[in-house]
Amino acid sequence: MKKPVCYALLFFCLAGTFSQAIAAENEESTIYTITQGDTLWGLSKRFLNDPLYWPNLWAANGTIGNPHFIYPGQRVRVYNNRIEIEEAPRAPASGSASGAPEKAFRPAETSPRAVEEVAAAREFSVTGGEGFLMEREILPTGMIVSTHQNRVIVGADDIVYTDIGRVNGANVGDRFSIFKKMGAVSHPVSNVILGDRVMPLGELQLSEVEDKVSKAIITKSFQEIGAGSFLLPYREKRLKVALRAADRDLVGYIVETQTGNTALAVGDVVYLDLGSAHGLRVGNLLYIVRDVKPDQRYTQARIEALPVEVLGALVVVDTGRNTSTAFIVKSVDTVYRGDRVELKKSR
Numbered sequence: 143m144k145k146p147v148c149y150a151l152l153f154f155c156l157a158g159t160f161s162q163a164i165a166a167e168n169e170e171s172t173i174y175t176i177t178q179g180d181t182l183w184g185l186s187k188r189f190l191n192d193p194l195y196w197p198n199l200w201a202a203n204g205t206i207g208n209p210h211f212i213y214p215g216q217r218v219r220v221y222n223n224r225i226e227i228e229e230a231p232r233a234p235a236s237g238s239a240s241g242a243p244e245k246a247f248r249p250a251e252t253s254p255r256a257v258e259e260v261a262a263a264r265e266f267s268v269t270g271g272e273g274f275l276m277e278r279e280i281l282p283t284g285m286i287v288s289t290h291q292n293r294v295i296v297g298a299d300d301i302v303y304t305d306i307g308r309v310n311g312a313n314v315g316d317r318f319s320i321f322k323k324m325g326a327v328s329h330p331v332s333n334v335i336l337g338d339r340v341m342p343l344g345e346l347q348l349s350e351v352e353d354k355v356s357k358a359i360i361t362k363s364f365q366e367i368g369a370g371s372f373l374l375p376y377r378e379k380r381l382k383v384a385l386r387a388a389d390r391d392l393v394g395y396i397v398e399t400q401t402g403n404t405a406l407a408v409g410d411v412v413y414l415d416l417g418s419a420h421g422l423r424v425g426n427l428l429y430i431v432r433d434v435k436p437d438q439r440y441t442q443a444r445i446e447a448l449p450v451e452v453l454g455a456l457v458v459v460d461t462g463r464n465t466s467t468a469f470i471v472k473s474v475d476t477v478y479r480g481d482r483v484e485l486k487k488s489r
Contacts, residue, residue, distance in 0.1 A: 172220040185218065185225060265382040266469060268459050270342060271364050272411045273400050275327055275465040277337040282372035283318065284310065286346075287355070289369055297363040302346065304373060307354040314351050317376035318358075320344045320367055327398045329415060330480035336415060336465055339398055343367045345376060383459045386425030392416055392485040396430070397465070399479055406477040410470050412456065414483060417464040424461055428468070428483040430454045453477055 174185075219226045284306035289296045296302060306312045324339040344363035348356045360367060400411035416422045431450040454473035458466050470477060 174218045174220055175214075176216045176218065177214050265384045266457055266459065266471070268379065268381055268383055270379040272459060272467050272469075273324075273339065273341045273413075274460060274462060274467050275337040275398065275413045276321075276323070276340045277462055277464055278335070279463075280337075280374075282321075283375055284373045286320065286367070286369050286371045286373070295366045295368055296360060297367065298344070298360050300360045300367075302358050302360060302367070302369075304346075304348075304356050304358055305354065306348070306356050306373065307352050309353055312348060312351050312356055314348055316348045316351075317361070318346055318348075318373040319376050320346060320360075320371050320373060322365075322371050324402075327413070329397055330395060336397060339402075339413070341365065341400075343371055346373070383457065384425050385427060385457065386423060388423075388426050388485050390421045390485070392420055392422060392428075394420075394428075394483050394485075396477070396479055396481050396483060404479045406470060406473075406479075408454070408470050408473050410477075412468050412470060412477075412479075414458075414466045414468055415464070416483075416485075417466050418461045419463045422458060422461055422466055422485065424458055426458045426485055427471075428456055428458070428485045430456060430470070430473070430477050431482050431484055433482075450482075451475075453481065456483065 176185075216227060284304050286302045287305050288303040290301035293300070304318075306316075306318075320343040321340045322343050324341055327336050327339050328334065329336055343365045344367050345361050346358040347361050348358050350357040394414050394416035396406075396412045397415045398413045399406060400413075403410075406412065414422075414428075430453040432453055434448040434451050436448050453475050454470060454477055456468040456470045458468045460467040
């Protein structure tokens, strides 16, 4: 089996020219077979003159399971405005199904086993402990007002008491998620308060319900739980998030991080000032970018702006109305709170 080709440094490469061989009419396509050293970034740059097209290529093609790997022998069909990866490698055909001529750059090298091995890797695991920004219009359902024997810290299977009762519509067996407020979050540019950063602590289930109070059992604990923790209705957690192509362009910012750290890298959880009200959806991939300031001393004409520096990419795993939670899945430099993010729709 061919060894996988890691596409290191997707975002940085020297500019190339668009191949004249694929600038044909009537949906004429060019067949290209991936060889050692090819990358999604490089294919997008080489054939579309747009290296930032690669997430659309990744999202649209089921044969690319893990975006970090493509394999020699996979075949791509190149049109003048898009790239499509064939579902299975095969020998070059003499012409397309539509009758339009095709040109094969090199003989195909089949590697069906490699394609099968990565086919299920297009999802991101979610633990449920990522936290979120609790926007101002969201109010707690209730609070843990006391613990059994007034213990400072409780965990799974311990007894607690809440201020949720029958007057709130509660019933025995109702489940709630337990959270802790970590502090207000202000926008790094406008300084507007966006909400409170909250962390999941666990889950509980009501065992006895009276008019205004209830007794509950902690069914799951992620962190230490105590009196003063607030409750929200339980919702089933999404365990996997699949990459999903965007349908619009958006610009926003990393406004806070799960840990409170300012310097970030791959695997870190961040919160954005974009949500469902803006059209952001779970599974969307956004670029992390930073402006490059021109040095006017070395130019005669004034330069307003230079191409942005692409620092990495992140995937949205949960959305509120005006905010969202995301994983950083790629970084080629340190990412910071306040860095800009851009969502690019599919072409």
